[in-house]
Amino acid sequence: MISEELQRIGSTTQDEEDRFEHQILVCKGTACISAHSEQVEDALKAELEHQGLHTQCRVKGVGCPGLCAAATLITVQPEGRLYKEVQPEDAAEIVASIKSKAVQRLSIPTNVPFFQRQRKLVLENSGVVDPEEINDYVARGGYNSLISALTEMSPAEVITEITKSGLRGRGGAGYLTGLKWSTVSKAGGAHKYVICNADEGDPGAFMDRSVMESDPHRIIEGMTIAAFAVGADQGYIYVRAEYPLAVKRLQAAIRQAGKLGVLGNSIAGTTFSFNIEVRLGAGAFVCGEETALMASIEGKRGTPRPRPPYPAEHGLWGYPTLLNNVETFANIPVIIREGSEAFAQIGTEKSKGTKVFALTGCVNNSGLIEVPMGITLREIIYDIGGGIPNDRPFKALQTGGPSGGCIPKEYLDTPIDYESLMQLGSIMGSGGMIVMDDTSCMVDVAKYFMKFSMLESCGKCIPCRVGTTQMHNLLDKISQGRATLDDLALLEELCEMVKRTSLCGLGQSAPNPVLSTLRFFRDEYLMHVVEKVCPAGVCKIHHEEVTHS
């Protein structure tokens, strides 16, 4: 039986770990690798050997503990000592200190809000398990949720459990996951597909990359449970080509899962079969939109099509298709394991569970965080984020990337959920959170996002294709101090029209950064238009020169 097999693997892996008094966990996420964590790992191994401690302490590569700005991060267990900015040269000192006091100059205190205010469900294994080793995932209870869903629950019961949990799609729009699953399960078709949207395209967001790099099996497990629930036989993970490490780890994880028998034909001895293939994106933001994403998997230009028909009924190659994003699938094993009631106790009335955010920009602790829904923006920025460097004044928090908006300081006490962010003219989005201080100009930020949308517009529908270019040109004119109040009025007219008439979410939400900055920072626009001044000193204002010719 597979469950005994998992148990055996779990205890062997645990025994193996118990042979060592200490473990040094080295982060091998993209950020830490770029800070030479692999050399740190080698240096630590060599040093353990050198100091004769290799039988008492081992080195293990793990995923991201979150504080990417402090790479390379390592953790010494069981003491839980966390070290930052570790260099290969530090290996000797760290190894020598294992049996004594921590190395003070590298230590990060762990009893601080950055760690204590977080609530880790999706990231529970990140920075703990070796992402390249399925046994490590199994030892932490991995694939137990899948086995219990397959052997103790019916597909309908799984869907009920997900529905009762109140989980909503973590890709941005917040559609109820259980409802989506239920629609796909009811649709008829010879085939059904499950697609994991890992085309994390928002600039300033890296939550999905980190989950894929740190805990790839969690996504596979979540997708397989979903496939069982809706009756799908084939899955695809659509990953950005810009994430080579994530692709490599997912592919390795799929192979390992197939070998163990938790993926592939007759999973866990049941009649249920499910395979997963990784498909590479090729650099098109619009492919985050579900119909465009499916076109891309079919090998076509990633242009969206009108919905309905929805993918749940008419999806990949015309078959019913369930699409969820990485974080949504990563929540599934927890819900099955802990039960929907326990999950639903976290969060707010309408937004349950936790949310992973990529906290970046002008903030002291930048990195990946997971917090319960309902936490306030102020707590995130000032407690977890540790405030703004050099105590500069906070100006805005950007969420939702090019589809979102800028939230000003008056709303810092807003508890985070899908609805409250929407009311502020922003969106939850996939989880990018960029803190801006008084050195950022809101017109420049709006222009930055509009340029992004303009370059990413697929060109299929007219309002988005021409509208984003027109809006960008107007913003450019404003930022150069060449615009009039009529231009500002025209910009607002275009915002409304593009939002209302565009074919897909990219166009419909492209005006959001402009609308939200106009709503909260109109003065700044007027300063550029009327006074020909950029208060933040970012925009290069072209003062009309009197020409004598």
Next chain:
Amino acid sequence: MKTTTQTMNRVKTLKIDDRDVSGSEHQTILDVARENDIFIPTLCHIDGLSDIGACRLCVVEIKGSGKLVPACATEIQEGMEVFTQTEALAKYRKLILEMLFTEGNHICSVCVSNGHCELQYLAARLGVDHVHLPYLHQQRTVDASHERFIVDHNRCILCTRCVRVCDEIEGAHTWDVTGRGTKARVITDLNQPWGTSETCTGCSKCVHICPTGALVEKGKSVAEMSKRREFLPYLTSMREKNNG
């Protein structure tokens, strides 16, 4: 919303602009509107080809839904209330046409399609008497390498009717779209001069289905290029019969 058992007999009743109308299941809002002489402007739609809902001129309002939907690609629902002529829609449609005028380089007075152009007709009909958006002045090219036809990208509105008729009716798939955003262009084969295309059959369907003067026959003078479209519904129904 009221649910009725009428869905069984495949006839659906709805309201368009406060008029009671009916249609059969799977008909689009546009189909039913046209049957009832209700005018909804379109550019990318043409009877006999698949619908892509791209030009957004045919967007309509549905009571109870905040979203606008393309009439060409939205099937009717029992009890639906559709509004095709609101003040907001009129404004949006004019802006869409204005956007097209700023994107391309449309000079009607020297165009072979002057007087036979769908863009020109709609602009007049919807009251686009001036363009208040700045022109983009894009550099676009003309390809006259084909012995009988010309493609003038200055006049192309990217409706992709040529792409679809070539793929869906002629079966040659000579045309497609390259690039994206305002840099997107229709191309033949590997973005090569049309005259060198290996797949083009020279059937001229793309030329006749083009709504503007982007695809035209050689040797026409100003306003001489009128287009024949009668072939399309006939070919479509014959293909359906043969495949069905």
Next chain:
Amino acid sequence: MLKTKSKSLPLPSDDRRWQLVNATMRRHGYEADALIEVLHSVQSAFGYLDRDAIQFVARSLRVPLSRAYGVATFYEHFTMKPKGAHTCVVCMGTACYIKGTPAILNGIETSLSIHEGETTADSKVSLLSARCLGACGMAPAAVFDGEMVGKLSTEDAVARVERWTTE
């Protein structure tokens, strides 16, 4: 899904890299939906896509030529221009943007006398920008020949590319 068995077309030349491309097509059963995967494989083997390659792939997968060309030019990742011996990709994601990558890009552009998206005349360095590398925690970031470098300064970035030009 049932994969139809197809035979491969004659390879365009005896360059061994075509065998890698052909292997990708074979793995996907020469199905049309593998177009993007195969273009990835062409680009990783040859560094860029050209018409001959697109034509070979299109014919092998029985995809219309114009569609294959349309796909190859839709996606930002694919390039029709040969890249230089070295590549620098500057991240233009939001976090990097507000932390100064525009100035870094500017510095490199001035130093190499090329614009973003171009390659130096001696084919030594290509300069690209990315919409987001997902390394926001270490902003500002850039990738030098596949190596991600975070917390980058303009001076450091310029020094790195100048080292390439004087090789």
